[in-house]
Amino acid sequence: xxxxxxxxxxxxxxxxxxxxxxxxxxxxxxxxxxxxxxxxxxxxxxxxxxxxxxxxxxxxxxxxxxxxxxxxxxxxxxxxxxxxxxxxxxxxxxxxxxxxxxxxxxxxxxxxxxxxxxxxxxxxxxxxxxxxxxxxxxxxxxxxxxxxxxxxxxxxxxxxxxxxxxxxxxxxxxxxxxxxxxxxxxxxxxxxxxxxxxxxxxxxxxxxxxxxxxxxxxxxxxxxxxxxxxxxxxxxxxxxxxxxxxxxxxxxxxxxxxxxxxxxxxxxxxxxxxxxxxxxxxxxxxxxxxxxx
Amino acid sequence: xxxxxxxxxxxxxxxxxxxxxxxxxxxxxxxxxxxxxxxxxxxxxxxxxxxxxxxxxxxxxxxxxxxxxxxxxxxxxxxxxxxxxxxxxxxxxxxxxxxxxxxxxxxxxxxxxxxxxxxxxxxxxxxxxxxxxxxxxxxxxxxxxxxxxxxxxxxxxxxxxxxxxxxxxxxxxxxxxxxxxxxxxxxxxxxxxxxxxxxxxxxxxxxxxxxxxxxxxxxxxxxxxxxxxxxxxxxxxxxxxxxxxxxxxxxx
Numbered sequence: 001x002x003x004x005x006x007x008x009x010x011x012x013x014x015x016x017x018x019x020x021x022x023x024x025x026x027x028x029x030x031x032x033x034x035x036x037x038x039x040x041x042x043x044x045x046x047x048x049x050x051x052x053x054x055x056x057x058x059x060x061x062x063x064x065x066x067x068x069x070x071x072x073x074x075x076x077x078x079x080x081x082x083x084x085x086x087x088x089x090x091x092x093x094x095x096x097x098x099x100x101x102x103x104x105x106x107x108x109x110x111x112x113x114x115x116x117x118x119x120x121x122x123x124x125x126x127x128x129x130x131x132x133x134x135x136x137x138x139x140x141x142x143x144x145x146x147x148x149x150x151x152x153x154x155x156x157x158x159x160x161x162x163x164x165x166x167x168x169x170x171x172x173x174x175x176x177x178x179x180x181x182x183x184x185x186x187x188x189x190x191x192x193x194x195x196x197x198x199x200x201x202x203x204x205x206x207x208x209x210x211x212x213x214x215x216x217x218x219x220x221x222x223x224x225x226x227x228x229x230x231x232x233x234x235x236x237x238x239x240x241x242x243x244x245x246x247x248x249x250x251x252x253x254x255x256x257x258x259x260x261x262x263x264x265x266x267x268x269x270x271x272x273x274x275x276x277x278x279x280x281x282x283x284x285x286x287x288x289x290x291x292x293x
Numbered sequence: 294x295x296x297x298x299x300x301x302x303x304x305x306x307x308x309x310x311x312x313x314x315x316x317x318x319x320x321x322x323x324x325x326x327x328x329x330x331x332x333x334x335x336x337x338x339x340x341x342x343x344x345x346x347x348x349x350x351x352x353x354x355x356x357x358x359x360x361x362x363x364x365x366x367x368x369x370x371x372x373x374x375x376x377x378x379x380x381x382x383x384x385x386x387x388x389x390x391x392x393x394x395x396x397x398x399x400x401x402x403x404x405x406x407x408x409x410x411x412x413x414x415x416x417x418x419x420x421x422x423x424x425x426x427x428x429x430x431x432x433x434x435x436x437x438x439x440x441x442x443x444x445x446x447x448x449x450x451x452x453x454x455x456x457x458x459x460x461x462x463x464x465x466x467x468x469x470x471x472x473x474x475x476x477x478x479x480x481x482x483x484x485x486x487x488x489x490x491x492x493x494x495x496x497x498x499x500x501x502x503x504x505x506x507x508x509x510x511x512x513x514x515x516x517x518x519x520x521x522x523x524x525x526x527x528x529x530x531x532x533x534x535x536x537x538x539x540x541x542x543x544x545x
Contacts, residue, residue, distance in 0.1 A: 190351050191381050195446050196371030197398035205394070209385040286385045286426045 070256035075263070078256040087248060087257075090240055096268055098240035102158065102233075103226045103272070106165025110222065114170045115215055118177030123207065135174065143168030143225070144232045151237060161233040168229035169222035176221070180214020181207055213287060216280040223276055227269045242268070295363055296324035297482040298348065298450060303357035305343055306508075317343045319508040321357070323501055325450070330476060330483045332497035334490060334537070340509030341486045342378070345454045348484065349375045361450065371399055374443030376453040380435045382427040382442075388414060389423040391438050395446030406445075413441040416475060433464040440475065450482045457492070469495050473521060494533055495523050502541055513540055 030036065037043065053072050060071040070078070082092040090098065121128040146167050147160075154160035184206060192202045234243025242265045249257030280287065305318040317340040325331045335341045346352045348359055350369035359366050361373070374395075382391050389407070392414055396406035414420055417437040427435055436456050443451055453472075457465045469492055476483060487493055493500045494517055502512040515537060519529055 185381070187377060187379070187381050188383070190349075190369075190375070191377070191383070191394075191442075192398065193351065193369040194349055194371075194373065194375040195395040195398050195442075196369075201398055205383070205398075209383070212385070284385070286428075 068253070068255050070259055074256040075260045078254070079260045079264070087245065088239055092245075092264070095241055095245055096264065098244075099230050099234065099242045099265075100268065100272070102161050102165060102230050102241065103223075106162045106230070107169055107222065107226050109162070110166040110169040111173050111219060113166075114173035115177045115218075118174040119181055119207070119211065121174075122178050122181035122211075123203065139171055139175075143171075143229050147233060147236055150233075156237040161230060161238070164229045164233045165226050168225045172221040172225060173215075173218050176218025177211060177215045180211035180218070183214070184210045212284050213280075216276065216284070219276050219280075220273060223273055224269065227265065227272075231265065297327045297329070297362065298323075298325040298484070299360040299363075300324070300344075300348070301358050301360075303344070303347060303354045303359070304508075305340070305347060305352065305354045316508040318347075318354070319510045321509070321511055323511065323514075325482055325484055328480045328482055330485065330496060330498045332485045332487060332493040332500045333503065334487060334493040334500050335503030335509060336488055336505040338507055339503040339505055340507060341488075341503055342454050344503075344509065345375070345452050345484065345486050348450075349373055349452050351375075371395065371446050372449045374446055374448035374451050376436070376439045376443050376451070376456045378455040378458050380427070380432075380439050380459075382435055382438055384427050387424050387426055388419060388430070388438050391427070392441045392445050394442060399446070409447075410441070410445050413445045416444070416478065417441045418471070431464075432460050433468055436460070436468065437471075440472075444475075444479070448481070450484065453483065453485045455486055455488065458488075465489075465492070470522070472496060477521070490534060490537055491525060494519075494530055494537075495525065500537070502537065505541070513537075 056069075057071050057073075059065065060069040060074075079092060084091065087095070117131065121131055143164060146164055150160040150163045150167075154163055188206045188210065189202045192205055197205065230241065231243040231246075234241040235247050238244040238247075242261050245261040245264075246258050249255065249261060300321055300323050303318055303321040306314050306316045309315055321344060323331075333341050333344065343352060347354050348366075350366055350373065366373075383394070386394070389410055393406045393410035396409050401409070411420075411423070414423060417440055419434065419437050419441065422430065422434065427438065430438065439456065440453075456472075457468050460468060472485075473496065485493075485496055487496075497517050500515040500517060502515070503509045504512045515533065517533065519527065519533075523530060
């Protein structure tokens with residue numbers, strides 16, 4: 001009885017905190033056994049990469065693909081050369097920049113149009129009813145199907161490539177911002193209403209922040225879509241870019257150029273998705289901590 | 294003395310899928326006195342949450358009226374604070390951001406609203422957690438934020454909708470004690486909805502029971518004349534518990 005009274009007294013003190021979590025940094029002190037070394041994650045990474053390169057090398061040397069497979073080392077050498085030598089007037093950096101620039105312009109244009117439109121559709125049922133049927137016609141159309149018409153409209157220069165990227169990234173951008181906002185728990189709006197906020201506050205305080213993660217998921221999908229599109233456009237007609245390198249390699253039967261081009265696309269696409277992830281972390285600090293839980 | 298809240302003959306039905314009519318509340322009339330802790334006790338599906346949402350102004354009744362301080366209520370407003378069953382914290386805001394939301398929406402300047410929010414964060418025992426995000430908190434702590442958020446807007450009436458329904462038994466008991474402590478340190482008119490008979494007797498000055506199954510109807514009103522702090526094992530506590538259980542279908 002007495003200690004219950006005391007607890008209540010204790011709780012009665014204003015300013016008392018229930019912060020009782022103590023965190024300590026400790027070292028994992030498991031003994032170093034052979035089993036632990038062999039099953040070490042990083043060691044396994046290195047082993048699998050080495051095995052992959054060896055198999056690749058062997059396959060190339062044995063002439064399994066009718067000589068149309070360069071060894072890893074040949075690829076590296078070829079691209080080391082391209083860092084200073086030029087291909088169609090550009091070094092490898094020039095080609096990377098050409099593709100990245102197209103992606104960047106198309107991506108920014110598409111997201112600047114699609115995200116607000118998606119949010120607007122989710123907020124306003126009339127806008128939704130008007131835009132949706134037209135959007136639904138274009139939605140299932142693969143963006144690459146637009147290449148011919150875009151060349152007819154815009155020629156083989158930059159605008160046609162950017163157009164393809166815009167078409168390809170527009171759909172996932174719009175769908176994600178639209179769904180992201182529609183899936184918001186309606187009671188969250190009640191919070192704002194009860195606290196005395198109006199419709200505008202509901203949009204600013206709930207709609208935007210709550211749909212941010214979905215918008216970023218859309219941007220990630222858009223980005224990989226953008227790389228597919230830029231590549232397709234460059235394969236069809238181009239004088240620069242990573243797609244051009246691959247086509248060039250094919251035309252002159254230089255497999256190290258083709259394979260190297262593929263690898264560089266993978267690396268650049270990966271780096272650009274890291275950039276989006278970094279931007280998301282910066283803009284959504286509340287998500288930063290979830291990953292660490 | 295005029296009642297703080299006065300509900301007259303409230304009837305509510307929802308239209309489902311365009312044609313099905315669901316009758317939720319039937320002829321509810323109740324008065325809540327100033328600074329009173331009134332508990333609405335009813336089983337699941339008795340329309341008690343709907344009643345609270347009507348008083349909060351989030352739903353409009355099909356018949357009847359609600360007055361706050363003699364004024365007809367029309368829509369939600371900062372004079373009534375609502376604590377949600379599923380917390381409804383903003384995951385993108387810190388504890389501080391969540392608690393200062395009400396004053397912020399009502400145009401209180403930054404330093405002042407920080408001061409108000411800090412006061413209520415301290416009151417609910419969360420100091421040291423101001424910069425945490427909701428997902429970093431336990432269920433009980435989340436609801437503390439919910440309570441602080443409602444309090445920080447300085448409402449005349451606090452409406453709590455099964456606030457501890459998602460908590461485990463120990464935390465729930467602890468939070469009930471905390472609710473009494475917070476209420477006693479800053480007395481306000483409280484309307485507390487629950488389906489838990491012990492919670493009702495532990496907290497309420499008065500208990501209004503609703504009949505089970507839709508539509509919800511008024512059943513009985515009990516005065517709880519037990520001194521605080523109350524004990525679950527107190528003889529009078531148990532007698533009242535028995536009395537309420539006998540009178541209702543609520544078997545708990």
